[in-house]
Amino acid sequence: MFGVTILGNNSALPAYDRHPTAQLVTLNEQLFLIDCGEGTQMQISRYRIRHSKIGHIFISHLHGDHYFGLIGLITSMGLLGREHPLNLYGPAALIEIIELQLKVANTTLPFPLLFHPLENEGLILDHPKYSVSCFETKHRIPCWGFLISEKRNPRKIIREKVIEYGVPAAFYDFLKKGDDYISKSGDIVSNELVTIANLPDSSYAYCADTRYTESIAEKVMNANLLYHETTYLKDLEERAITRFHSTTIQAANFALKANAQKLLIGHFSSKYEKLDEFLQETKSVFHHTELAIEGVSYRID
Amino acid sequence: MFGVTILGNNSALPAYDRHPTAQLVTLNEQLFLIDCGEGTQMQISRYRIRHSKIGHIFISHLHGDHYFGLIGLITSMGLLGREHPLNLYGPAALIEIIELQLKVANTTLPFPLLFHPLENEGLILDHPKYSVSCFETKHRIPCWGFLISEKRNPRKIIREKVIEYGVPAAFYDFLKKGDDYISKSGDIVSNELVTIANLPDSSYAYCADTRYTESIAEKVMNANLLYHETTYLKDLEERAITRFHSTTIQAANFALKANAQKLLIGHFSSKYEKLDEFLQETKSVFHHTELAIEGVSYRID
Numbered sequence: 001m002f003g004v005t006i007l008g009n010n011s012a013l014p015a016y017d018r019h020p021t022a023q024l025v026t027l028n029e030q031l032f033l034i035d036c037g038e039g040t041q042m043q044i045s046r047y048r049i050r051h052s053k054i055g056h057i058f059i060s061h062l063h064g065d066h067y068f069g070l071i072g073l074i075t076s077m078g079l080l081g082r083e084h085p086l087n088l089y090g091p092a093a094l095i096e097i098i099e100l101q102l103k104v105a106n107t108t109l110p111f112p113l114l115f116h117p118l119e120n121e122g123l124i125l126d127h128p129k130y131s132v133s134c135f136e137t138k139h140r141i142p143c144w145g146f147l148i149s150e151k152r153n154p155r156k157i158i159r160e161k162v163i164e165y166g167v168p169a170a171f172y173d174f175l176k177k178g179d180d181y182i183s184k185s186g187d188i189v190s191n192e193l194v195t196i197a198n199l200p201d202s203s204y205a206y207c208a209d210t211r212y213t214e215s216i217a218e219k220v221m222n223a224n225l226l227y228h229e230t231t232y233l234k235d236l237e238e239r240a241i242t243r244f245h246s247t248t249i250q251a252a253n254f255a256l257k258a259n260a261q262k263l264l265i266g267h268f269s270s271k272y273e274k275l276d277e278f279l280q281e282t283k284s285v286f287h288h289t290e291l292a293i294e295g296v297s298y299r300i301d
Numbered sequence: 302m303f304g305v306t307i308l309g310n311n312s313a314l315p316a317y318d319r320h321p322t323a324q325l326v327t328l329n330e331q332l333f334l335i336d337c338g339e340g341t342q343m344q345i346s347r348y349r350i351r352h353s354k355i356g357h358i359f360i361s362h363l364h365g366d367h368y369f370g371l372i373g374l375i376t377s378m379g380l381l382g383r384e385h386p387l388n389l390y391g392p393a394a395l396i397e398i399i400e401l402q403l404k405v406a407n408t409t410l411p412f413p414l415l416f417h418p419l420e421n422e423g424l425i426l427d428h429p430k431y432s433v434s435c436f437e438t439k440h441r442i443p444c445w446g447f448l449i450s451e452k453r454n455p456r457k458i459i460r461e462k463v464i465e466y467g468v469p470a471a472f473y474d475f476l477k478k479g480d481d482y483i484s485k486s487g488d489i490v491s492n493e494l495v496t497i498a499n500l501p502d503s504s505y506a507y508c509a510d511t512r513y514t515e516s517i518a519e520k521v522m523n524a525n526l527l528y529h530e531t532t533y534l535k536d537l538e539e540r541a542i543t544r545f546h547s548t549t550i551q552a553a554n555f556a557l558k559a560n561a562q563k564l565l566i567g568h569f570s571s572k573y574e575k576l577d578e579f580l581q582e583t584k585s586v587f588h589h590t591e592l593a594i595e596g597v598s599y600r601i602d
Contacts, residue, residue: 013377014343038373039340042315062405068373072339075365076314093405100401104363104394106442141407 002027002150002202004225005297006266007043008035011209011231011245012065015270019043019294020065023227024054025148025204026297027130033057034146034206040069041076047295052082056125058132059090060208061143067094071101078109085112089124089134091142092117118144121219127151135219137210140244145210147220149203150301154178155195165189202301205258209267211241212250217257225300226260227292229267234281248278252285266292303328303451303503305526306598307567308344309336312510312532312546313366316571320344320595321366324528325355326449326505327598328431334358334374335447335507341370342377348596353383357426359433360391361509362444368395372402379410386413390425390435392443393418419445422520428452436520438511441545446511448521450504451602455479456496466490503602506559510568512542513551518558526601527561528593530568535582549579553586567593 003026008019020037024044031053033040044051051073059067067090077086088094095115102109116124118134125132129151134144153176162172167181167189175181176198181189205220207228220226231245240247246254248265255263263286265278272278275291282289290298304327309320321338325345332354334341345352352374360368368391378387389395396416403410417425419435426433430452435445454477463473468482468490476482477499482490506521508529521527532546541548547555549566556564564587566579573579576592583590591599 012380014346019343038370039343042320042340045315062402064373064376064402064406068369068376069339072365072369075369079313091405093401097398097401097405100394100398101363101365104392104398104442105365141405 002204002300003297004204004227004264004300005047005049006292006294007040007047008037009266009268009292009294010065011229011267011269013270014039016273018268018270020068021267022069023206023292024049025300027148027150029053030055030130032132032148035060035066035208036068036070036073037065038068038072041073043294044073051077052080052084054086055084056087056089056132058134058144058146059088059094060137060145060206061139061141062091062093063141063209066209070094071098074098074109074113075102075105075107078107078111082111085114087114087116087125089116089118089132091144092119135216137208137216138213138244139209139211143208143210145208145216145220146206147203147223148206149201152198152201154198155191156198157195161194165194167194204300205260207254209244210246211244212246212254214254214257217254220258220260222259222261224261225264225298226255226258226262227264227266228254230265230278230282231267231269233272233277248281249285252282252289255286255289260286261288262298263289264292264298265289303505303601304598305505305528305565305601306348306350307593307595308341308348309338310567310569310593310595311366312530312568312570314571315340317574319569319571321369322568323370324507324593325350326601328449328451330354331356331431333433333449336361336367336509337369337371337374338366339369339373342374344595345374352378353381353385355387356385357388357390357433359435359445359447359507360389360395361438361446361507362440362442363392363394364442364510367510371395372399375399375410375414376403376406376408379408379412383412386415388415388417388426390417390419390433392445393420436517438509438517439514439545440510440512444509444511446509446517446521447507448504448524449507450502453499453502455499456492457499458496462495466495468495505601506561508555510545511547512545513547513555515555515558518555521559521561523560523562525562526565526599527556527559527563528565528567529555531566531579531583532568532570534573534578549582550586553583553590556587556590561587562589563599564590565593565599566590
């Protein structure tokens with residue numbers, strides 16, 4: 001299971017019961033939280049998510065609608081007796097703010113808070129089953145996007161062939177990685193005889209807040225699901241440029257450039273009560289588009 | 302109109318759709334916000350309050366459930382183009398946190414944020430029609446309670462008497478303050494002949510987070526409405542002492558000591574889903590008690 005649940009889809013100000021940005025990525029048993037606007041801990045409760053399962057939090061940038069809920073969530077985890085480590089990734093100044101807030105409250109967290117400052121583009125988390133990398137977007141202040149990939153073995157076993165060639169089950173994991181099998185008698189069973197190519201890794205690209213920037217597309221090529229902000233409808237392109245945000249049409253063009261399978265749009269301006277036009281405009285250029293709706297989960301693979 | 306509207310009545314963690322502490326005091330055309338837990342700006346919207354009318358914010362202490370919503374509210378006021386000054390009262394470190402958060406976001410507020418650090422007990426705001434003073438409570442970190450008083454003129458005019466004695470309307474304001482009237486011909490009309498004593502000033506006492514402490518009662522004597530926390534029911538008195546909080550019975554005894562007209566209780570622990578017992582226990586000692594319920598306004602005068 002690889003998917004993303006939207007906890008907040010609004011920009012800047014909360015409005016119409018839409019909340020500031022927060023997204024929860026589920027990857028097997030892992031929960032990754034991306035951004036954490038004010039009220040995220042309430043949204044987590046509302047959708048009955050167990051925040052103890054969140055192992056990694058990624059903060060894109062230090063505009064409040066992307067992190068003002070973080071200190072509350074961390075403090076609540078502490079009050080509820082969390083003991084296992086929490087990994088936090090974000091701009092360097094984030095930890096300064098959190099440490100100051102813990103200090104004035106005379107609070108010591110009962111769990112290790114492991115902070116990883118975002119400084120360079122590239123891999124920030126590497127696990128046998130998944131990886132996370134970060135890339136810079138174009139925003140008014142430094143801002144990071146995230147690419148979360150589920151790693152797949154390059155090869156898939158052909159059940160009847162491994163039986164036919166007598167490869168023992170203990171060797172299957174090596175076959176999946178592409179190794180040939182050498183029997184006790186020295187016979188070589190070529191990997192291609194007993195496996196086929198697996199699907200490529202699946203990935204979720206979170207493009208954070210950004211002005212439309214084509215060069216970012218190469219960082220997130222071929223994502224199964226691409227999240228791109230659409231703060232404004234297409235008629236406000238000038239405003240989008242000035243404020244370092246994007247429109248529907250720009251997000252759709254970006255998805256084409258990046259060869260995304262599906263596009264998820266969000267970070268809607270509080271000036272819009274209804275969201276239908278966001279979907280219509282974006283779909284007119286990139287058909288496989290969905291609105292990021294709070295409480296809804298979207299499959300990635 | 303002098304009253305208080307509850308925006309958050311829960312302690313520490315949000316739970317059962319109860320929010321962390323925030324209260325809005327209405328005094329004529331003034332709005333005072335006392336404490337500002339996470340989500341306060343959403344609560345303000347929910348109850349259709351115009352936050353542009355808030356001129357003064359008082360933060361009791363730097364535990365997160367009393368101020369984590371402040372930076373979001375201030376930022377939103379800025380995004381919505383507020384230009385008139387906002388007065389903020391709280392422990393000195395509060396402004397350090399806010400300034401750091403504004404700095405990393407590269408945000409300049411479009412309105413003056415006037416910070417008044419709380420350092421000594423006594424008057425912190427003095428206006429011809431009201432005053433606010435602060436006093437220390439007994440909590441795990443420095444914590445301040447607030448006493449908001451509506452000033453009344455000491456004397457009220459007796460309509461038929463001022464006509465009978467021929468006091469001109471232009472002199473009524475002096476009569477209300479207790480002055481005698483001297484006519485053009487030099488006759489003295491003694492104040493007592495044309496006025497009666499007015500009601501005393503009315504006041505709201507917000508006792509913030511505190512361990513039961515009798516000596517605080519003298520700071521808030523005779524309040525028309527006294528807010529006192531009841532984090533726990535009476536059976537958890539030991540826990541209340543350890544954690545610098547109070548029980549139902551302690552709040553009731555405090556209200557007796559302080560000779561309060563009415564008692565409002567809140568800051569309920571998240572361990573309690575239902576609140577009925579809080580009211581029953583407190584009323585068994587102090588009858589004129591009400592539960593602080595979110596969205597409800599309580600008259601003070």
